[in-house]
Amino acid sequence: MQTIHPKLLGLGLITLLLAACQPETTPVHQPETKLPELPPVPLFNGDSAYAFVAKQVAFGPRVPGTAAHKACGDWLVEKLKGYGGTVVEQNAEVTIYSGQKVPMRNIIASWQPGKKERILLFAHWDTRPMADQDPERKTGSIDGANDGGSGVGVLLEIARQLSTQAAQVGVDIFLTDVEDWGEPHGAMGIGQESYKTWCLGTQYWVKNPHVPDYKARFGILLDMVGGQDAKFAKEGWSMRYAAGVVNKVWKAAAAAGHGDRFLSEVRNHVGVDDHVFVNEGLNIPSIDIIAFDAATNAFPATWHTHADNLANIDKESLQAVGATVAQVVWTERK
């Protein structure tokens, strides 16, 4: 057994006492704990994102089951593969609120698929087959330039950047399908059954993830991010499930110079969206960056109307959101 010499014990005690008597204001020399510097965040190109939105719109409305939907899906897969993503597709038949069966095609592209530490970015690529919010003509499919097109456009540009500069963490870009064929006029919200008629692709994916035991640190959903002068409130479901992620993204927006678009107020203007199912189904803290119109306390006026077309897309909005997402992706440490 080892014994401590009484003299040494005394010395130790004196040292301890001295340390305890140090006035609190004495500066303590700390060893350098600075993290290694990260490479600069790649420059998000809003013109490129805009071109990706225009291309989607040019296929025609991406209504599940139509030729335009099929052609656009093929193009999305080709682009994501071209930018180095490992692509998994999920094809299934899902039943919408009317009882009609429609084909669903989820598209998931992964960068550094072997990495455990990952970020999930998602947006829906289908468009609504009706214009039930249009003041005049409620029939006919909408272009969905903003509702669907904008989020996908931003994520394709992120994919293009990933092809030239890897992030420290793995990245998954999930283009969800059959998000927007939910029950019209149904009051939504958890507790009301009609909320389950939305986001069918995401609901399928949370029950059947593209890889077993899929996990990500956090998720960011982009929805209607390309409208004129788009602004984003802290969305209610996001705050409930993932307030830390909201704050991280809002900080990144400020760091990227776009803090003016990301409002500090919390708003419950979203009935349901893809991120709700990801939070509830897979426990991945996920937020929704989704436009909030302060004038109406709701979605932008073009929502589910024929005015949701390319003429109402704002490159600067795509730029602000894209630069913010890039800031998050390329400053996240492994």
Ligand code: AHN
């Ligand atoms: C509502 O909150 C009514 N809809 C959110 C889901 C959605 C539809 N986002 C775009 N289109």
Ligand code: ZN
């Ligand atoms: Zn919609």
